[in-house]
Amino acid sequence: MTWMAWTMPTAIFFLVIAALLILMTILAIRYPETPRVGVLRIETTRGDRLFISLLGSAFICLAWLAAFGAPLWGGLILCLVYAAAVFRWV
Template sequence: MSWMAWTLPTAIFFAVIACLLIAFTLLAIRYPETPRSGILGIETTRGDRLFITLLGSAFINLIWLGFEIGPQPYALLVCLVYAAAVFRWV
């Protein structure tokens, strides 16, 4: 993989995403769920909520960078609050 110019943060990011996908797959096998309807009015499963969380977190980080709101690690805190809200109410 030397052709990709991996950095440690990039490798950690993709490793975390891979671990999340594996964990959610194992959860779906071990504890099957029925879709539920939240504030969006659409039926979602754990995987759907994970996708919504990842997509929203990407936009939060882009906005954080674009408007130079503050140090980037604080965006992680905002993303964690957002993720908790998505998994609770969506």
């Protein structure tokens, strides 16, 4: 697999995404939910909010890299705050 950039951070990233998907599947099976309307005025489920938070986090990290460069610890903190806000209010 040397043709890919499989470093430890890359592996951790994909493991976290897989764990999130597994967790969302388990939550959907154990605690089915009805869509809710938040500040965006669209119906969203947990999966929708996860997608919105992952997409927004990608843009936050790109903006952080453009503004400050590496390392991304500050961007990661912003992403966690953003994801918490999305799950709470969207």
